[in-house]
Amino acid sequence: MASLTLYPAEERLEGGSRVTFDLYMITAVTLFVVMMLIGLTMRMTQATWLNVNPALFYRLLSMHGAGMVGTASIATTAVMWFFLRKYVGLHLWAFVANYVLFMLGALCVIVSIFFGGYGALWTFLYPLPVHGMGLWSNNASALFLVGYLLIGVGSLVFYLDAAAAIIKVYGNLGRGLGLQWLFGGEINPDHPKAVVASSMVIIANSLGILAGSVVLVMNLVNIYYPQITLNALFAKNLTYWFGHMYINATIYMGVMAVYELLPRYTGRPYPISRPFIWSWAASCLFVIVVYPHHLMIDFAQPRWLTIMGQVVSWSAGFPVFCVTAYGAMTNIHRSGIRWTMPSRLMALSMFGWAAGIVPAILDGTVRNNLVMHNTQWVPGHFHFYLLLGVLSMVLALIYHVLGNRANAVPNSGLDRTGFFVYLIGGLIFTLAFLSAGHQSVARRMATHLPEWTLTDKVGSVGATLVVLGMLYYAIRIIVGLLGRPVVIDTSHAHPADTAG
Ligand code: HEM
Structure with a gap:
């Protein structure tokens, strides 16, 4: 069972681990601010408050999409590493290699977009990358794809190291997932939830990244040997298998922060259970096969794949989400929780995930998808659970670490104001997208009709508040992480410490 000690000794970051973790998180919050500024530029362009020409808009959209998805991934990888390293022997070099490969990949992506003019979006759908129509060259597309390959190899190195470490301790990934307790037997109450979640992420996301690597290499071959053409539908299936899995994995890595930290702030144990194990096992399978819900309006798609995407859509995210949201609520209810920054952010992350999943499931239903999928309903739902859900999970861990370093749980008036600005801004921003989707405003459009500009x-306005909130968080986090550590004085620890 996760410890109730607020700052357990085995979590302390020292030497290379501390430098690497700080580097991950400082890079992540800086990139989040920059990518949000790019997002704000696009939103203001759609509102006609800024005048960005369409060619540049699509470059910005490519940068924002790839940049946000990649940043969410490295930030949540750091969350997974932070907790998993307590239970299994992870190698620091693998964590460092992932960072270095990510940065090299990011550099390729940035150069291809801002120097090569690449604007075929983060989903690089074949054959768009080879149809630059004078706006970008095939070499620019190739550089973008190589950047993705580097980032993917980095993730795989980290997952392989994590897989080897879990197998060493638990025998295999199935036992890490807790499958031995699905149908009976006494569950080991000390089996870490972080190991269950990590095993699932390793299995599902490695498959997604491998699918992505295949289609990336196929695209590269096509760029330099155009006589070798690809089957566009097959390429789209592989691309969405990768894209869906990669971004979903960020939630499953980020949620480890809630499993590990929430009980420390409520002072109440949050034990592992059979429904918890069932939900992670089910979601592991479902999340791998759910991606066809992105291709519901592709008439050429084999019918059985569409039906599978439809049926699984209704169930894929539910098991883990329901068990986590119910578990978190019962853990908080009447616990006398102290509402400080980490606990507040964890509660927000549960809300963001819960509220964001509803419009996603609506869109994952064929009848609705026919009219909603190419509207701003889609950025509405994914911004909801990424901005308010996943980012809050990451911020909760960083604030927790800041508390450990300062030897006082962060809860200043400025922190609370930053939180409030981010929350209100986030709600206005995401609800405006959903409202636009409801009115059938098309997504991914550089130029909007006058009737669309109210939303x-x-x-x-909402996005401006989000940027201000995130800017505050970023400055606060960078200053806090780079500051000198305070010598730990256990008399300041949470009263719940005594329970651990
Ligand atoms: C202030 C915060 C943000 C702003 C202003 C913003 C703005 C935008 C805008 C205007 C679009 C294009 C919408 C359209 O299709 O018409 C977009 C797309 C997107 N955003 Fe954001 N965004 C923000 C935060 C985030 C975050 C936190 C993430 C992920 C962690 C994210 C990921 C994406 C992705 C993946 C796309 C889709 C790109 C595509 O369609 O190819 N955004 N965003």
């Missing part, structure tokens, strides 16, 4: 303007 664009409301969304821009």
Whole structure:
């Protein structure tokens, strides 16, 4: 069972681990601010408050999409590493290699977009990368794809190291997932939830990244040997298998922060259970096969794949989500929780995930998908659970670490104001997208019709608040992480420490 000690000794970051963790998180919050500024520029362009030409808009959209997805991934990888390393022997070099490969990949992506003019979006759908129509060259596309390959190899190195470490302690990934307790037997109450979640992420996301690598290499071959053409539908299936899995994995890595930290702030144990194990096992399978819900309006798609995507859509995210949300609520209820920054952010992350999943499931239903999928309903739902859900999970861990370093749980008036600005801004921003989707405003459009601009303007106001909130977080986090550690004085620890 996760410890109730607020700052357990085995979590302390020292030497290379501390430098690497700080580097991950400082890079992540800096990139989040920059990518949000790019997002704000696009939203204000749609609102006609800024005048960005369409060629540049699509470069910005490519940068924002790839940059945000990649940053969410490295930030949540750091969350997974932070907790998993307590239970199994992870190698620091693998964590460092992932960072270095990510940075090299990011550099390729940035150069291809801002120097090569690449604007075929983060989903690089074949054959768009080879149809630059004078806006970008095939070499720019190739550089973008190589950047993705580097980032993917980095993730695989980290997952392989984590897989080897879990197998060494638990025998295999199935036992890490807790499958031995699915149908009976006494569950080991000390089996870490972080190991269950990590095993699932390793299995599902490695498959997604491998699918992505295949289609990336196929695209590269096509760029330099155009006589070798790809089957566009097959390429799209592989691309969405990768894209869906990669971004979903960020939630499953980020949620480890809630499993590990929430009981420490409520002072109440949050034990592992059979429904918990069932839910992670089910989601592990479902999340791998759910991606066809992105291809529901592709008429050429084999019918059985669409039906599978439809049926699984209704169930894929539910098991883990229900068990986590119910578990978190019962853990908080009447616990006398202290509402400080980490606990507040964890509660927000549960809300963001819960509220964001509802419009996603609506869109994952064929009848609705026919009219909603190419509207701003889609950025509405994914911004909801990424901005308010996943980012809050990451911020909760960073604030927790800041508390450990300062030897006082962060809860200043400025922190609370930053939180409030981010929350209100996030709600206005995401609801404006959903409202636009409800009115059938098309997504991914650089230029909007005059009738569409009301929601664009409301969304821009919300986005400005989000940027201000994130800017505050970033400055606070960078200063806090780079500051000198305070010598730990256990008399300041949470009263719940005594329970651990
Ligand atoms: C202030 C915060 C943000 C702003 C202003 C913003 C703005 C935007 C805008 C205007 C779009 C294009 C919408 C359209 O299709 O018409 C977009 C797309 C997107 N955003 Fe954001 N965003 C923000 C935060 C985030 C975050 C936190 C993430 C992920 C962690 C994210 C990931 C994406 C992705 C993946 C796309 C889709 C790109 C595509 O369609 O190819 N954004 N964003």
